[in-house]
């Protein structure tokens with residue numbers, strides 16, 4: 755993903771979040787500080803999750819140029835590339851993000867692994 759595309763996606767979501775908070779405030783004029791905090795944290799964690807997954811998916815680690823030199827952590831045999839696969843990771847705030855990673859399978863024991871990173 756290109757830099758401009760990354761930024762454009764985040765700008766769009768940021769705008770939506772800002773508008774949603776303003777709208778929510780208008781609908782909840784008597785909200786407590788705690789409720790306001792919860793609403794804003796919830797909205798921002800959406801942006802946070804998107805930024806983390808987009809940044810990670812844009813990184814070089816998302817792809818193996820070739821599986822040459824990558825060996826099975828279990829038996830040390832060679833891996834063959836098996837295309838891309840989604841990997842779901844749990845973030846610190848409990849949200850899940852999806853990463854798309856190259857995926858390799860060991861020719862000997864069949865164990866599948868993702869590239870590091």
Ligand SMILES: [Zn+2]
Nearest residue numbers: 826829860863
């Ligand atoms: Zn193996």
